[in-house]
Amino acid sequence: MAEDICHNITTVSNRIQKACQRAGRNPDEVQLIAVSKLKPLEDIKRAFKCGQLHFGENRAKELQDKMADYEEESLQWHMVGNLQTNKIKYMVDRVNWIHSIEKKKYLREIEKRASRIDRIINTLIQINISGEDQKSGCTAEDVPDILEYAQGLKHVRVRGLMGMATYVGPDEAEQVRPQFQQLREIRDQLRTYEADSVQLDELSMGMTNDMEVAIEEGATMVRVGRAIFGERNY
Template sequence: MTEISSHLRDLKESLPDNCTLVAVSKTKPASDVLEAYEAGQRDFGENKVQELTQKAEELPKDIRWHMIGHLQRNKVKYIADFVHLIHGVDSLKLLKEINKQGRKAGRIIDCLLQMHIAEEDTKFGLDSEELNEILNGEQLKEMENVRILGLMGMATFTEDLDQVRREFKSLKSLYDEIKNSDHINVQMNTLSMGMSGDYEIALEEGSNMVRIGSAIFGSRS
């Protein structure tokens, strides 16, 4: 058993059954992705469009590719016909572009709305006012080629685990609130929070999708 498949097996054994593991393969060679694929992993996350399209071209076609990084509107067209889930929708303009490219590709593109929950300014994401504008606005109702499946958020990169827990808790509470209300083109079933350093806290706070890279592939070069 290789190191990658061994890490994967240990990780999957520690995750609850309802949790989807997205193996974050950014900056890793296609050979590493293939190793994880051969160990049974199918969901992989990339944060750069160029790297995502390149790997999608080279690797098995039944891989579910997740776009987890900040997505620029002019790059949506390159992934619209195959991306499994876009995690980082952080504006109405981006959502409109995804809908437009989904229409051209003849498919509905699944998305998560990225919330800004961290105390750092470097993280992208919507605030609650912008979220309400998207969910309750008329424009979403007319978008037939996007489907919002949930929320995504990144906690502050800090040693203060209580702060991380508070941030995850606030996102879960928001997720529950939306899940219990009725919106067109919204099917709340995915809460993507937690990475290699904080996924255990995220799981305790209700995450059902974790994005893990270094704990599978080793630290990035």
Template sequence: MMASANTLCARIDAVRATIDRAAKQYGRRSEDVTLLAVSKTRTADEIRQAVACGQRAFGENYASELQEKSAVLADKALSWHFIGPVQSNKTRLIAERADWLHSLDRERIARRLNDQRPEQRPALNVCIQVNISDEPSKSGVAPEEILGLAEQIRALPRLRLRGLMAIPAPTDDPAQQRQAFAQLRACLEDLQTRGYELDTLSMGMSDDLEAAIAEGATIVRVGTAIFGSRSG
């Protein structure tokens, strides 16, 4: 069920308040943390409501939804982020429609995106997805594979490597949450010491965004806490 406009705005305000509180607690500036509203399976009308509440960045998991919603909402100045697994037969849609890709984990996909990125658009901002918890079911490269993929991406002119993304194994333990996010931060810092100019840690969702902010998240991906639970 679609939330009322007032409910949606209240939820967005509550998430932003959590971000502000966590940023202050850990000595960070809240403006350095971008709230990415995960809008997969949500309608264009729901996104339009969120836009009316001041939200501008939206994350999609399916290329077809990204294509449809970005076209319907082309009258709005929005930032579209693709955050799901990338299928090779969907790279053109992502290259044409997305401003960001958070889930890059293969050179072959990187080359397709580079070749298919329209010349009139800026380079596609990308993050390497890291399987930080070594889960067989999760996409992403192992930490020791990050540098090799980063070197390959750096050679592609239509892509701009911005940082790293991870979805750690779920846990309710804040200490374990922070440990996983700290690992990703250490991976980013290693790349920075090697001369990569990176500024993005895409980590943290509705249930662990405070731990992510504590460890340096610059983009938090929040769906349920904004739009509510999905039906079906």
């Protein structure tokens, strides 16, 4: 199993490199986030031994438990799933990135909690680029107000945008290219709001089936679960 995870990480890394070559990009510009949703902590430890440093979780309780049970300092934890205000207090002492900000109240709570322990939390604003009701995220029109609020924060950094495209099969990824294009264009338009705690360098978009297209459209973070850890047992 450990060998499988190492092999999978290498395979995904090769996919990232090839996509970057096609796009004329440096592979170092793209961070692989291994999403271990519903997978045991032992799988994370195996992946870490293979050189993987960035790990994402979709559920706050699972993230909380794994962070508490694995205190490896060089590991970077990412919250990539739906956020709830009352869960933030359980993650601020260890989480490094929160991708799913869609309201000012989340930034307010992170600032309050992080200020008490003098930590700085990196965040991304999630935009609903698929237009699907079941997907989280704000609209592009909501973002300027959020960014203006974020500019004055001391313990929160807004580093970019996150989006989840419509789910497609591995042979249908081209269908969601316009959604990734849209997120990049929104980010570029919002650059005028960069100041102090707002620096919009990051685009978190692309998963197992569509990450190549996302990278070609400017992704700096790809969130990959199944291609690394295998199918999940729901």
